[in-house]
Every structure is written in structure tokens, then in C-alpha cells.
Amino acid sequence: MKRKTPLELAAAQPGPAHVVTVDGREIAALPGQTVAAVLWSAGITSWRSTRGSGAPRGIFCGIGVCYDCLVTVNDRPNQRACLVPAVSGDAIRTQEGVGHDELG
Amino acid sequence: MTNSAERSVGHLVHRLRSGVGWSRPHRGAVAHPTSSGPPSASLVVVGAGPAGLAAALTAADRGVRVVLLDAGAQAGGQFYRQPAAALKARRPQALHHAWGTWKKLRDRLAAHVDAGRITHLTDRHVWFVEREFEEGRFGVHALLGPRQAESQTVTADAVLLATGGYEKVLPFPGWTLPGVVTAGGAQAMLKGGLVLPGRTAVVAGTGPLLMPVAAGLAAAGAEVAAYVESTHPADFVRHTATLAGNPAKVAEAARYAAQLLWHKVPVTVRHTVVAAHGTDRVEAVTVAALDTHGRVRPGTGRRIACDTLAVGHGMLAHTDLAETLGCAIDATGDAFVVTDAEQRTDVDGVWAAGEATGIGGAVLALAEGEIAGHSIAARMTGVELRPADWATAARTRTRLRKFFAALDDAYVPPAHWAEQVADDTVVCRCEEVTAAEVREAVEELGATDLRTVKLLTRAGMGWCQGRVCAPGVAGIAGCPAGPAKRPFARPVPLSVLAQEPERP
Ligand SMILES: Cc1cc2nc3c(=O)[nH]c(=O)nc-3n(C[C@H](O)[C@H](O)[C@H](O)COP(=O)(O)OP(=O)(O)OC[C@H]3O[C@@H](n4cnc5c(N)ncnc54)[C@H](O)[C@@H]3O)c2cc1C
Ligand code: FES
Numbered sequence: 001m002k003r004k005t006p007l008e009l010a011a012a013q014p015g016p017a018h019v020v021t022v023d024g025r026e027i028a029a030l031p032g033q034t035v036a037a038v039l040w041s042a043g044i045t046s047w048r049s050t051r052g053s054g055a056p057r058g059i060f061c062g063i064g065v066c067y068d069c070l071v072t073v074n075d076r077p078n079q080r081a082c083l084v085p086a087v088s089g090d091a092i093r094t095q096e097g098v099g100h101d102e103l104g
Numbered sequence: 105m106t107n108s109a110e111r112s113v114g115h116l117v118h119r120l121r122s123g124v125g126w127s128r129p130h131r132g133a134v135a136h137p138t139s140s141g142p143p144s145a146s147l148v149v150v151g152a153g154p155a156g157l158a159a160a161l162t163a164a165d166r167g168v169r170v171v172l173l174d175a176g177a178q179a180g181g182q183f184y185r186q187p188a189a190a191l192k193a194r195r196p197q198a199l200h201h202a203w204g205t206w207k208k209l210r211d212r213l214a215a216h217v218d219a220g221r222i223t224h225l226t227d228r229h230v231w232f233v234e235r236e237f238e239e240g241r242f243g244v245h246a247l248l249g250p251r252q253a254e255s256q257t258v259t260a261d262a263v264l265l266a267t268g269g270y271e272k273v274l275p276f277p278g279w280t281l282p283g284v285v286t287a288g289g290a291q292a293m294l295k296g297g298l299v300l301p302g303r304t305a306v307v308a309g310t311g312p313l314l315m316p317v318a319a320g321l322a323a324a325g326a327e328v329a330a331y332v333e334s335t336h337p338a339d340f341v342r343h344t345a346t347l348a349g350n351p352a353k354v355a356e357a358a359r360y361a362a363q364l365l366w367h368k369v370p371v372t373v374r375h376t377v378v379a380a381h382g383t384d385r386v387e388a389v390t391v392a393a394l395d396t397h398g399r400v401r402p403g404t405g406r407r408i409a410c411d412t413l414a415v416g417h418g419m420l421a422h423t424d425l426a427e428t429l430g431c432a433i434d435a436t437g438d439a440f441v442v443t444d445a446e447q448r449t450d451v452d453g454v455w456a457a458g459e460a461t462g463i464g465g466a467v468l469a470l471a472e473g474e475i476a477g478h479s480i481a482a483r484m485t486g487v488e489l490r491p492a493d494w495a496t497a498a499r500t501r502t503r504l505r506k507f508f509a510a511l512d513d514a515y516v517p518p519a520h521w522a523e524q525v526a527d528d529t530v531v532c533r534c535e536e537v538t539a540a541e542v543r544e545a546v547e548e549l550g551a552t553d554l555r556t557v558k559l560l561t562r563a564g565m566g567w568c569q570g571r572v573c574a575p576g577v578a579g580i581a582g583c584p585a586g587p588a589k590r591p592f593a594r595p596v597p598l599s600v601l602a603q604e605p606e607r608p
Contacts, residue, residue: 003325006300006325009323010196010298014191030190034297036297045282045302046282050536055536056384057280059282059289063292065572067567
């Protein structure tokens with residue numbers, strides 16, 4: 001039995017893919033997908049390392065609660081990849097550690 | 105931190121502690137939900153999932169002006185999470201259950217929005233709901249997504265909290281590896297972004313959510329190498345009568361079971377995940393059998409290769425906004441917002457419905473939202489309260505609360521799960537606090553409650569403010585989780601706090 005993809009299952013017909021960069025490397029992104037969905041589609045599941053032990057992290061809760069998926073988008077650090085839509089031309093950078101400076 | 109930001113934070117914290125609101129209007133931008141005139145919403149609904157939608161529609165049907173706020177870009181909440189519009193899914197229902205119900209909700213919402221009775225504001229992350237904000241009205245403060253650098257405020261005479269819940273995952277060695285995701289999170293990424301985390305998944309843990317998740321992943325093309333549930337069907341026997349009273353729910357479970365069979369998903373009961381393995385991402389998991397007391401049976405470990413582990417141990421309610429409003433919270437077990445027969449909290453003008461008030465699925469959330477909507481409309485428009493209007497919803501609520509209480513009783517994580525957590529396992533993901541540190545806080549430093557454990561170890565002090573780790577840390581420490589005390593429901597940029605006015 002040939003396995004379906006999620007796009008086939010939902011009969012999705014997104015417009016042409018756009019391009020974003022991940023640490024400078026170009027990857028294709030479907031319109032509407034979040035940064036996390038774009039990274040998963042490109043086979044990337046880890047995009048930050050923790051402040052303490054430098055352990056790799058990516059998506060955990062998938063809905064904005066856990067803050068494990070933090071990533072730098074267009075020089076703004078600490079964005080939750082699971083919530084932020086990817087926009088054509090976005091420069092996504094993996095992140096080491098997290099900065100607490102910006103938040104109260 | 106600048107001086108003025110520091111002062112503002114100080115004032116804010118003072119206000120929070122003293123429970124006093126500002127009497128002056130806010131200097132920053134006040135949202136004008138409609139272009140014509142000031143925000144005149146009578147009711148603000150926080151959360152556009154099944155509960156919030158049912159409440160907003162019912163109240164709007166009865167003449168209440170509603171502003172519906174949600175963090176998401178589209179209505180639907182977790183259960184009716186939609187693929188991003190630009191993905192142009194022609195068959196989104198393939199990933200859903202009860203699509204007909206959603207279509208009706210969606211159409212009713214569109215009609216009310218067109219008629220100007222409901223204002224639906226998306227990408228609004230509510231971080232604080234304030235009593236006595238302006239002329240005795242509530243102020244609902246929301247960060248604008250996705251940047252979250254700016255806050256807007258909507259005022260209201262009444263507030264309905266329909267903030268739903270999120271998944272509980274108890275720690276085990278390897279649970280921080282990329283590729284280990286919450287079961288609901290895998291479902292959310294699939295429904296919203298039409299993506300899978302990998303090719304071969306293990307779905308494990310306990311609870312009714314695992315079934316649709318395993319079925320959804322399989323339908324979308326993942327190979328589900330194992331479905332591992334820690335309870336045993338025999339655990340449901342004492343609830344046979346309750347189950348029989350809910351044929352629709354039993355049929356739903358049977359439908360999912362048939363789908364699992366169709367996709368040849370191997371189902372294993374009374375087993376648990378004891379570890380996830382890998383270096384940069386999960387490569388395999390070890391599952392083991394449990395004895396009838398919920399202890400792992402030595403020598404039963406079995407390694408299963410996979411690149412994804414979707415795991416969950418039940419659901420937790422979002423109670424943060426209710427907590428800062430001062431609403432009663434029941435924290436004897438997993439915390440939830442306490443409501444009366446009309447879905448009112450004990451704070452005047454604040455209602456709550458859906459999973460924020462206890463976990464029970466979409467149909468219960470719809471019934472509670474409908475009841476709240478009737479109650480709000482009657483209370484706000486001054487018409488006579490007519491419980492007969494919501495008799496059907498009330499019957500559904502009674503039946504489903506009983507049903508989910510039975511499920512809750514049966515679907516419990518293995519009683520001795522904490523024994524399986526190795527000392528070097530990270531239990532607080534944000535602050536990377538290990539089980540050994542938590543154990544030391546209890547055994548050597550004498551901590552007897554979660555607050556002290558937190559102060560001694562920093563567990564729960566990171567970005568998620570203990571939302572993810574609280575049940576795990578409490579279990580390892582051997583103390584109750586208790587109510588959380590969080591000043592805000594979301595981390596708030598200092599620049600936003602600095603805009604807040606000072607007290608006269
Ligand atoms: C990740 C996940 C996936 C799930 N998948 C399924 C499934 O496939 N099948 C199933 O039967 N059940 C599923 N559930 C269970 C599901 O939660 C319930 O069945 C149902 O959706 C509950 O309805 P609700 O209206 O109470 O809450 P929800 O549907 O959770 O809706 C709550 C809404 O409130 C919003 N919100 C919360 N806090 C804020 C805030 N501070 N500011 C602004 N907005 C806020 C959220 O964005 C959300 O849209 C899932 C749960 C989760 C957590
Ligand atoms: S995965 Fe949890 S916040 Fe993004």
C-alpha cells in the first residue's frame with residue numbers, strides 16, 4: 001500500500017513554494033506553514049541548543065506552551081517556531097541558549 | 105532594565121499583589137475592534153475553540169455584543185484546528201472527526217461577524233485580564249502575534265474564559281530529544297501545517313487522545329510502529345455502566361480502533377515507555393510491561409526503532425488567566441477553574457467553559473459553552489433566566505462529565521512512574537533541572553512542597569513558568585503540584601510593561 005502524505009490526505013493545493021534560509025541554506029517553504037512546519041518538511045527536527053548543556057531541541061508541545069522550539073527569525077531571537085508563520089525570504093537562524101533579557 | 109521599566113514592573117507587581125486595578129485608562133493603544141468608535145464589547149470571549157465558539161454564538165444569538173479573541177490565526181481551537189488557509193486544503197475533514205458540527209459553527213460565526221454582532225480578533229495572546237480596568241469594566245490585555253511586541257486592550261462588561269488545555273507529559277530518560285513530541289502537538293502540527301515529524305512513529309502514554317493521534321499519523325502516511333497504552337481494558341470494567349450510557353463515545357472509540365486495525369498499527373496495553381534513545385534526535389524507544397501495581401516488570405524491556413515518539417499522559421487545564429483574576433481553582437488533583445451550574449466562576453462577571461474547567465473533550469466543551477452563553481445573555485440583557493433553554497446541553501454536560509470522570513479514573517499514568525526516572529534525567533526542560541537535583545532538594549534540603557523545590561532548584565522558573573514540568577517535578581519530589589502563582593499568562597516584553605501607566 002502506497003502511503004499518503006499529509007498534503008495528499010487533505011487534498012491540499014498550496015501555491016508555489018517560496019524560499020527561506022536556515023543558517024544561510026535555502027529551503028523551500030509552502031505558503032501558510034509555520035517556521036516549525038517548514039523545518040519539519042525539510043527534515044530538520046532540532047534548531048536550538050540549550051543554555052546549560054547545549055542539548056538539541058525542537059518542537060515539543062506544538063501549540064506555544066513549552067518554549068522548546070525557540071528560534072531566531074530575521075534577527076529577532078526567541079520566536080516560537082510553532083506559532084510564527086514563515087514568510088518568503090525569512091532568514092531563520094538556529095539559536096544557542098536563550099536570552100532572558102527581553103522579557104519580564 | 106531601564107529605570108522607568110523597573111518602576112512600571114514594580115507598580116504592576118504591586119497591583120497584582122494588592123488585587124487593585126488602575127482606575128485611569130491605559131496610555132497605550134486601546135484596541136478598537138471595529139473602526140467605528142470605542143470598543144463597546146459587552147462580552148469578551150478568550151479562546152475560539154469549541155467552548156468559546158459555542159458561548160460566543162449563543163450569546164450573540166441573544167443580542168449580546170461579543171469580541172472573540174484567540175491566539176490562533178483561525179477559529180477552531182485544538183479540536184477543530186484548520187490547515188493554514190494558504191495551504192488550500194480541499195479535504196481538511198480527512199484529519200477530523202465531526203466535521204459537520206464544525207461547518208455549522210463556522211457558518212454561524214461568519215453570519216454573526218458579517219452582521220457585526222461578533223468581532224473575531226485573531227493572533228491575540230491574552231496575557232492579563234484586569235478587573236476594574238475602566239469604569240468598573242474588565243480590561244483584556246493581549247499581545248499581538250506573531251511578533252508579540254505590542255499589547256492591545258479590549259474592555260468588557262463580562263469575560264468568558266475558554267482557554268482549553270494542553271498536554272501533560274511525565275519525564276523519562278530521553279524525553280527532551282528532538283523527535284519526542286506531545287501526542288497532541290504531533291496532531292496540531294499535522295492538522296495545522298500538514299506535516300509529519302518523521303516516518304516511523306511510536307505513540308505512547310495514556311489517555312483517549314492517543315487514539316485519534318495514532319489514527320491521524322497513520323492516515324497521513326507515518327508508519328505507526330507501536331501504540332503503547334499503560335492502562336488495560338480490564339481497568340474499565342468497573343465503569344461498564346457509565347460507558348454503556350455513552351454509546352456515541354464508545355462508537356467513536358471503536359471507529360478509531362478500526363482505523364488502527366486498518367493501518368495495521370500494533371497495539372500494546374499495560375506497557376509504558378521507559379526511555380527514548382538517540383543523540384541528536386530520537387532513534388528508538390524502550391517500552392516495558394507493567395505489573396498490576398503500575399511497576400515496570402524487570403526484564404520485559406523491548407527496543408523499538410522509530411524517529412518520532414508522540415507521547416502524552418493526559419491533559420491539563422489552562423487556569424492562568426482565571427488565577428490572576430482571583431477565580432477559585434480546584435487544585436486537589438490537576439488544577440481546573442471552578443464553576444457553578446451556569447458556568448460562572450466565583451468572580452462576578454467572569455464565566456469559564458470547556459477544558460479550562462476540567463478535561464472532557466470537544467462535545468462537553470460545546471455544551472458548557474452553550475450554557476455559559478445562555479447564562480451570560482440572561483444576566484447581561486436583564487431577561488429572565490430560563491434554565492429550560494439549556495436543558496439539553498445540561499444533560500449532555502452531566503452525562504459527559506460522568507463519562508470523563510470514569511476515563512480519568514481508568515487512564516492514569518503508571519503508579520510508580522517516578523521510580524523509572526534516572527537521576528540524570530532532565531525534569532524541568534527550560535532550566536535543565538535533573539531528577540537528582542529535585543531528589544536532593546527533598547531528601548537532603550528538606551523541601552516538602554513544590555514552591556520550595558522550585559526555589560532550591562529553579563525547576564519551573566524558565567520560559568514556560570512550570571506549565572510543562574510541574575506534574576513531573578511534583579511526582580519526583582513526592583508532593584502535590586498545588587496551585588501555580590504566575591503573574592501573567594504569557595511572558596511579556598518589558599517594553600510592553602513599560603508603557604503601562606503608573607499609579608496616581
Ligand atoms: C495539542 C492538542 C491537540 C488535541 N487534539 C485533539 C484531537 O485530535 N481529538 C480530540 O478529540 N481532542 C483533541 N484535543 C483535546 C481538545 O483540547 C478538546 O477536545 C477541545 O478542543 C476542548 O475545547 P476547548 O474549547 O475547551 O479548548 P481548545 O480547543 O483548546 O481551545 C482553546 C483556545 O483558546 C486559545 N487560548 C488559550 N489561551 C489563550 C490566551 N491566553 N490568549 C488567547 N487565546 C488563548 C487557544 O489558542 C485555543 O484556540 C487536543 C488537545 C490539545 C492540547
Ligand atoms: S513547541 Fe512548545 S512552544 Fe513551540
